[in-house]
Amino acid sequence: MKKTVAEYRIEHLQVLDPQGELVSDLPDFARDPEQLLSMYRLMTLTRTFDTKAINLQRTGKLGTYASSLGHEAAHVGIGSAMRDEDIFAPMYREYGAQLWRGVKMSEVLLYWGGDERGNDFSGPRHDFPWCVPIATQCLHAAGAAMACKLRGEKRCAVTVIGDGGTSEGAFYEALNLAGAQRLPMMFVVVNNKWAISVPLHLQTAAETLAQKGIAAGIRCVQVDGNDVLAVRAASEEALARARAGEGATLMEAVTYRLSDHTTADDATRYRPKEEVEEAWEFEPLLRIRKYLQSQGMWDEQREEDLLRECANKVDAAVEEYLNTARMPVSAMFDHMYDEMPESLQEQREIAIRYEGSGGGH
Numbered sequence: 001m002k003k004t005v006a007e008y009r010i011e012h013l014q015v016l017d018p019q020g021e022l023v024s025d026l027p028d029f030a031r032d033p034e035q036l037l038s039m040y041r042l043m044t045l046t047r048t049f050d051t052k053a054i055n056l057q058r059t060g061k062l063g064t065y066a067s068s069l070g071h072e073a074a075h076v077g078i079g080s081a082m083r084d085e086d087i088f089a090p091m092y093r094e095y096g097a098q099l100w101r102g103v104k105m106s107e108v109l110l111y112w113g114g115d116e117r118g119n120d121f122s123g124p125r126h127d128f129p130w131c132v133p134i135a136t137q138c139l140h141a142a143g144a145a146m147a148c149k150l151r152g153e154k155r156c157a158v159t160v161i162g163d164g165g166t167s168e169g170a171f172y173e174a175l176n177l178a179g180a181q182r183l184p185m186m187f188v189v190v191n192n193k194w195a196i197s198v199p200l201h202l203q204t205a206a207e208t209l210a211q212k213g214i215a216a217g218i219r220c221v222q223v224d225g226n227d228v229l230a231v232r233a234a235s236e237e238a239l240a241r242a243r244a245g246e247g248a249t250l251m252e253a254v255t256y257r258l259s260d261h262t263t264a265d266d267a268t269r270y271r272p273k274e275e276v277e278e279a280w281e282f283e284p285l286l287r288i289r290k291y292l293q294s295q296g297m298w299d300e301q302r303e304e305d306l307l308r309e310c311a312n313k314v315d316a317a318v319e320e321y322l323n324t325a326r327m328p329v330s331a332m333f334d335h336m337y338d339e340m341p342e343s344l345q346e347q348r349e350i351a352i353r354y355e356g357s358g359g360g361h
Helices: 033-058 072-081 095-100 105-112 136-151 169-180 228-243 273-280 284-294 300-322 342-356
Strands: 011-013 087-089 157-162 185-191 219-224 249-254
Touching (some): 033 072, 033 095, 033 228, 033 300, 072 095, 072 157, 072 249, 105 300, 136 157, 228 249, 228 284
Parallel strands (some): 087 157, 185 249
16 A cells, blocks of 8 residues: 655745746735835845955955855845844854844955954854854754754844755754754755856755755745845745744755855856846845836936945945954964964964065075
């Protein structure tokens, strides 16, 4: 005898189509014009900052930088849905979410400029620093969510990972813990179709990345990651469920990486030009801007004013970054151990000696 013991389905949420037209009910928050305008303004600021950061790297004023071009809706949608007391465990390109939560653009630049003081950023002090080792941030978030549950706190942990990161063991371990312990957290998979040079179809045979949470026993949903209204609506629902003790959610935000993976990458070597050009037709800023214009909330003059304002803010942040006094080379040793090993003491002395001599032999 054969019988079906379980069936699952993945729902896809979209509020605005690529032309900026409503295709489902408007979420409650989106009925407030100021909420919509705040999200659009920050998405625009994030893109302006991103462009400037890449230019700084190209001119030798910044180290390797991870662009967020095309991810603005996903990141701002997540950040705007969170409360201050929630805990964010980012990857390394979620600037829109972090700027919403109070991180300064100059701090982002400090970090990518090789200064770890940038990781000691403004905003909620309980948020985690940027995490370059792939998927370990998921474990950090799960641990934080476990602590919140044990303390009886109505707080949630949120973490973000890319499509490539869903192949990592740490991702599955965190999912399993979240499901088994009904943790108050949200996993966000920003599916931008490429794990550096590896396309999605070579990473997994799964029809969706959202379904990877099914085996862990957690709620799974897919959203249009270029639709900031859909991302925020799904995030608000997931966080409300988590706060009510209903466990974790895995949300897949489907978008596209419009840039290179980082400034150390050249995506033209592995991505068809036509694919990128087509993706620009679905990009997130265009979509929300069209909707705002159709509602009489936006026009060309406001757009020009916003772009000028964003450029001025970014220039001020760059100036702050460039004028920040450099840390001495000894700083890389001074905060690693409570009691520094003898081998490192010797290395520290050599480093100081080389710094004082201008690096000569």
